[in-house]
Amino acid sequence: MLQGKTIVLGVCGGIAAYKAATLTSKLTQAGATVRVIMTESAVQFVAPLTFQTLSRHHVFVDTFDEKDASVVSHINLADSADLMLIAPATANIIGKLALGLGDDMLSTTLLAATAPIWVAPAMNVHMYANPAVMHNMQTLLNRGVRFIEPGEGQLACGYVGKGRLAEPEEIVAAIVRHFTAEVPRLEGRRVLVTAGGTVERIDPVRYITNDSSGKMGYAIAAEAVRMGAKVTLVSGPTALSAPEGVELIPVQSALDMREAVLSRLDTHDLIIKAAAVADYRPASIAKQKIKKKSDAMTLELVKNPDILQEIGTLKTHQFVIGFAAETERLDEHAMDKLKRKNCDFVVGNDVSQAGAGFSGDTNVVRIYDSNGLVEALPIQSKNDVARRLLELAADRLHPDEGES
Numbered sequence: 001m002l003q004g005k006t007i008v009l010g011v012c013g014g015i016a017a018y019k020a021a022t023l024t025s026k027l028t029q030a031g032a033t034v035r036v037i038m039t040e041s042a043v044q045f046v047a048p049l050t051f052q053t054l055s056r057h058h059v060f061v062d063t064f065d066e067k068d069a070s071v072v073s074h075i076n077l078a079d080s081a082d083l084m085l086i087a088p089a090t091a092n093i094i095g096k097l098a099l100g101l102g103d104d105m106l107s108t109t110l111l112a113a114t115a116p117i118w119v120a121p122a123m124n125v126h127m128y129a130n131p132a133v134m135h136n137m138q139t140l141l142n143r144g145v146r147f148i149e150p151g152e153g154q155l156a157c158g159y160v161g162k163g164r165l166a167e168p169e170e171i172v173a174a175i176v177r178h179f180t181a182e183v184p185r186l187e188g189r190r191v192l193v194t195a196g197g198t199v200e201r202i203d204p205v206r207y208i209t210n211d212s213s214g215k216m217g218y219a220i221a222a223e224a225v226r227m228g229a230k231v232t233l234v235s236g237p238t239a240l241s242a243p244e245g246v247e248l249i250p251v252q253s254a255l256d257m258r259e260a261v262l263s264r265l266d267t268h269d270l271i272i273k274a275a276a277v278a279d280y281r282p283a284s285i286a287k288q289k290i291k292k293k294s295d296a297m298t299l300e301l302v303k304n305p306d307i308l309q310e311i312g313t314l315k316t317h318q319f320v321i322g323f324a325a326e327t328e329r330l331d332e333h334a335m336d337k338l339k340r341k342n343c344d345f346v347v348g349n350d351v352s353q354a355g356a357g358f359s360g361d362t363n364v365v366r367i368y369d370s371n372g373l374v375e376a377l378p379i380q381s382k383n384d385v386a387r388r389l390l391e392l393a394a395d396r397l398h399p400d401e402g403e404s
């Protein structure tokens with residue numbers, strides 16, 4: 001599954017370094033070429049010979065220990081990588097990577113790398129929650145670095161909590177998914193995505209809207225194109241430009257969005273309703289700018305149609321995904337929405353959580369189907385959330401229903 005792929009594995013100095021040996025073995029078994037770089041501290045925990053034997057390659061520790069005079073090792077290693085993986089990653093390497101420091105073999109190679117960088121942290125629960133470490137992780141996430149969340153449990157330091165290196169099997173499965181997802185899996189499918197917030201006019205110069213940036217929906221549209229689909233993006237006003245290859249249908253109000261979506265329902269296989277649709281609109285739109293008069297003013301609002309609910313009623317073959325942005329009791333509210341609106345998936349996010357929600361580049365979501373939770377995704381870029389969501393949906397689409 002990983003034949004032809006080179007993974008440069010950075011092993012840092014933590015007790016979880018021993019798990020990196022299993023990781024090396026599993027990656028090699030999956031067909032990958034694994035080139036290991038150890039930090040000086042990692043060598044205190046596991047001998048380089050362990051990794052050399054498992055990877056069948058020389059292990060790099062010292063930047064200046066150039067074994068092959070014909071190449072500069074850290075540049076050569078960086079160039080050879082299809083993926084740079086740091087596992088276990090300490091708070092120290094995360095900090096160095098965030099700051100762009102290069103003071104040893106691993107950090108210098110990371111600076112020279114153009115391949116995707118993945119980080120699997122492992123550390124004490126309080127170190128992981130330290131604001132400086134959190135800030136560095138956020139910086140890296142915004143830069144496109146992908147994190148494999150540590151698990152919760154008994155830590156070697158005696159504490160129980162979050163900080164345990166993700167299991168090697170889990171890391172290998174994510175890597176395999178990453179490389180196999182490069183194969184288009186929505187070839188011949190028509191995908192309709194809604195994004196952004198709707199704008200509900202009060203008068204010619206005023207309106208009601210919400211905080212939606214459109215980033216999640218735009219990321220889904222871009223990812224669906226990458227996976228081979230024909231994509232229609234029905235979007236409320238946003239500051240974003242339409243991803244390449246997408247047919248953009250700009251709309252303003254919930255009523256416009258309803259019309260744009262329902263008129264295209266029959267011709268699409270996968271409908272993803274990431275838009276934040278206004279639940280209410282002004283009962284009437286004033287033709288002229290409303291002049292101020294008395295000290296108080298009442299604006300009468302009427303309910304907008306629930307577009308997702310209508311799709312849920314009208315759908316025939318379509319796979320329908322709704323979103324649920326909540327501030328409390330996420331599981332319960334998301335499952336309620338899924339049933340009420342007859343969706344196939346609901347993507348729930350707790351918008352009160354750090355790293356989740358409207359304006360940022362990251363999200364923390366839980367994906368549900370009618371049986372309950374399908375997958376809980378750790379904090380990651382909206383592009384990664386989009387990819388995983390589409391992978392899960394692609395697996396559920398009826399094999400015969402795409403265009404030939």
Ligand code: CTP
Nearest residue numbers: 273274275277304305306307308322323324325
């Ligand atoms: N949605 C929609 N039309 C509406 C309102 C919402 O299509 N008029 C869709 C959104 O695009 C999203 C999902 O419904 O996919 C959830 O939106 P939300 O506003 O959270 O749902 P509500 O049913 O309005 O939930 P609540 O009861 O919390 O107001």
